[in-house]
Amino acid sequence: MKQITIDPITRLEGHGKIEIFLKDDGEVENVYFQVPELRGFEKFCEGRPVEELAQIVTKICGVCPGCHHMASGKAADAVYGVEPPPTAKKIRELFYMAHFVHSHIAHFYALAAPDFVCGPTAPAAERNILGVINKVGVEIGTEVIKQRRIAQEIQALLGGHQTHVVLNIPGGVRKGLTEDQRKDIEEKAKGFIEFAKFSLKIFNDIVLANKTYVDIIVNGPYSLNLHSMGLVDDNNKVNFYDGKVRVVDTKGKELYKYAPKDYTEYIAERVEPWSYLKFPYLKKIGWKGFIDGQESGVYHATPLSRLNAADGMATPLAQAEYERMYSTLGGKPVHATLAMHWARLIELLYSAEHALELIRDPEITGKELRAPLTKTPSEGVGTVEAQRGTLTHHYVTDDKGIVVKANLIVGTTNNNAAICMSLKKAAQGIIKKGVKADDGALNMIEMAFRAYDPCFSCATHHRPGEMPLILNFRDASGNIIRTLRRK
Amino acid sequence: MPEDRICDDKKVLILGLGNDVLGDEGLGIYITEDLKNNRVFPQAEYKNTYTGGLNLLDYITGFDAVLIIDTTCGNDCQPGTIHQYSPRTFRETLHLSSEHDASFLTVLKTGKKLGFEIPGKVDIIAIEILRDLFLTEKFSDNISGQYYKIRSEIINFIKKIYDF
Numbered sequence: 303m304k305q306i307t308i309d310p311i312t313r314l315e316g317h318g319k320i321e322i323f324l325k326d327d328g329e330v331e332n333v334y335f336q337v338p339e340l341r342g343f344e345k346f347c348e349g350r351p352v353e354e355l356a357q358i359v360t361k362i363c364g365v366c367p368g369c370h371h372m373a374s375g376k377a378a379d380a381v382y383g384v385e386p387p388p389t390a391k392k393i394r395e396l397f398y399m400a401h402f403v404h405s406h407i408a409h410f411y412a413l414a415a416p417d418f419v420c421g422p423t424a425p426a427a428e429r430n431i432l433g434v435i436n437k438v439g440v441e442i443g444t445e446v447i448k449q450r451r452i453a454q455e456i457q458a459l460l461g462g463h464q465t466h467v468v469l470n471i472p473g474g475v476r477k478g479l480t481e482d483q484r485k486d487i488e489e490k491a492k493g494f495i496e497f498a499k500f501s502l503k504i505f506n507d508i509v510l511a512n513k514t515y516v517d518i519i520v521n522g523p524y525s526l527n528l529h530s531m532g533l534v535d536d537n538n539k540v541n542f543y544d545g546k547v548r549v550v551d552t553k554g555k556e557l558y559k560y561a562p563k564d565y566t567e568y569i570a571e572r573v574e575p576w577s578y579l580k581f582p583y584l585k586k587i588g589w590k591g592f593i594d595g596q597e598s599g600v601y602h603a604t605p606l607s608r609l610n611a612a613d614g615m616a617t618p619l620a621q622a623e624y625e626r627m628y629s630t631l632g633g634k635p636v637h638a639t640l641a642m643h644w645a646r647l648i649e650l651l652y653s654a655e656h657a658l659e660l661i662r663d664p665e666i667t668g669k670e671l672r673a674p675l676t677k678t679p680s681e682g683v684g685t686v687e688a689q690r691g692t693l694t695h696h697y698v699t700d701d702k703g704i705v706v707k708a709n710l711i712v713g714t715t716n717n718n719a720a721i722c723m724s725l726k727k728a729a730q731g732i733i734k735k736g737v738k739a740d741d742g743a744l745n746m747i748e749m750a751f752r753a754y755d756p757c758f759s760c761a762t763h764h765r766p767g768e769m770p771l772i773l774n775f776r777d778a779s780g781n782i783i784r785t786l787r788r789k
Numbered sequence: 790m791p792e793d794r795i796c797d798d799k800k801v802l803i804l805g806l807g808n809d810v811l812g813d814e815g816l817g818i819y820i821t822e823d824l825k826n827n828r829v830f831p832q833a834e835y836k837n838t839y840t841g842g843l844n845l846l847d848y849i850t851g852f853d854a855v856l857i858i859d860t861t862c863g864n865d866c867q868p869g870t871i872h873q874y875s876p877r878t879f880r881e882t883l884h885l886s887s888e889h890d891a892s893f894l895t896v897l898k899t900g901k902k903l904g905f906e907i908p909g910k911v912d913i914i915a916i917e918i919l920r921d922l923f924l925t926e927k928f929s930d931n932i933s934g935q936y937y938k939i940r941s942e943i944i945n946f947i948k949k950i951y952d953f
Contacts, residue, residue: 342924343924358810361808361809361810408842412843412891430892430895431843431899432891432898435903440902440903440904443899443903444903444904447843447899447903450843451846451847454844465840465844
């Protein structure tokens with residue numbers, strides 16, 4: 303048996319490694335996506351006042367600090383049994399929409415677009431945001447940087463800092479909005495909508511208008527027949543901040559719809575000896591292994607799964623794009639992994655539209671920012687949709703509010719099994735006997751997990767060097783017989 | 790004055806990178822805070838962050854010069870060793886190598902390409918650490934014991950390259 307190692311993976315937050323085991327005939331036998339780091343953030347939370355956690359958990363990750371801040375804030379509300387007043391809730395949501403705008407812009411243009419704009423097999427040195435700008439022009443590049451910066455500025459204004467967020471306190475938020483600030487954000491939200499529409503046009507013109515790319519998305523080795531998870535509102539529309547968790551099966555039929563506090567009845571986590579990252583699955587179905595299909599317990603929690611799990615989008619322009627995507631790709635649910643990029647852009651448009659709705663709501667400048675805490679703290683669950691999937695924080699405290707137990711199921715963890723399976727399918731489709739596994743082939747395998755926008759740790763983890771991608775070919779005895787090194 | 794030295798009338802940023810809940814990885818932001826609080830170089834502006842990638846554009850744009858203080862590991866040398874890089878000699882450090890976003894060099898090139906006011910002078914100090922990935926708010930004994938030596942070396946480096 304031969305073994306191929308991709309370590310570390312490019313354009314992935316945190317350190318991950320792909321091990322590809324080949325049969326003697328050169329075909330792929332198995333693929334393991336390993337996360338070799340142990341973070342232990344839950345233990346780090348123990349012994350701290352629960353109201354501190356919303357600030358501390360932003361340091362889990364520099365990529366989605368706002369998501370952890372929001373889930374933590376909601377969990378702390380639940381610990382104290384308090385519901386924030388409408389103004390506080392809307393300020394939180396407004397912050398969160400800006401967070402989504404920023405993150406989805408960064409993912410599409412810096413991580414996803416290089417594969418399509420520059421080409422999946424383009425030289426690695428060109429497959430980055432600079433390569434995208436070289437292709438689409440400086441004017442568009444400037445707008446990309448400008449819009450994501452504006453989104454960051456809104457987060458900083460509302461949250462005290464764009465990454466070290468200090469917005470949430472149990473029962474509400476620390477500060478409100480003035481009318482001048484409201485007017486300023488309203489103009490910026492209008493700009494987000496135009497930019498989101500423009501981004502969807504780019505996707506349409508560059509990806510959907512290219513038959514080769516559409517064929518890769520629809521017929522390439524990138525589809526998995528999985529159950530889909532996402533938060534929905536009372537009308538079963540996509541919601542990032544609040545609502546119930548809805549799971550639909552591989553055919554789109556509702557399996558479960560539950561309040562976040564009941565998540566342990568529906569989700570269990572499996573441990574594999576070869577990875578520190580757990581593998582959540584649908585508890586009532588059970589773990590049936592790394593298989594897809596209706597009988598599998600594996601689900602995904604991604605932009606695409608959110609759209610699959612919902613009956614639509616809560617804003618008009620995003621709803622129109624939602625209908626167009628499903629119409630184009632053959633109806634609901636969609637199982638094409640690379641369609642996550644399209645779903646992400648539809649979510650970008652929804653975030654922009656919803657930000658405008660929120661900033662035009664008269665309650666957004668209200669003065670009641672916090673509900674009083676009157677109950678003894680005990681236990682609470684906070685769930686939001688992170689950009690990378692459903693994010694749950696669960697805290698148990700003593701009667702003084704000191705955390706005695708914490709459990710976090712982060713967005714990417716939901717997708718751990720799905721990512722492994724996507725990689726295996728991509729590798730089996732791309733690495734064939736007699737076909738050279740060159741840089742382009744490796745990138746096309748990486749595209750399988752990049753669609754998930756995976757993120758595994760609190761900061762970048764990399765040894766010095768120019769982001770090498772190492773490919774080791776091993777013989778049946780484990781000896782390296784050939785090494786390819788990408789710099 | 791050497792050609793690449795920076796005068797008093799230029800805007801200089803000292804940017805600390807790190808994560809203060811990851812022990813020695815927070816060294817860059819700790820030292821930056823130390824220099825700021827003790828007004829060691831009052832001419833400079835100070836910022837801290839643990840993000841990388843395109844976010845760094847928001848921090849560095851508009852300055853004439855930027856000095857980044859970060860950590861690094863795996864260079865086959867003792868913890869506490871100070872590496873000095875410029876964009877020409879750059880090697881990725883722990884927080885300048887976002888795989889989830891653009892790399893630091895790509896960020897600099899992108900900023901220049903788009904006509905942003907990217908600092909004309911960029912220097913990077915990377916302090917070697919042993920990376921154990923334990924969540925802790927304390928430095929290792931090794932780094933704690935060397936802290937004032939490291940601080941002193943960095944101050945001397947700044948004095949050498951800037952005309953403060």
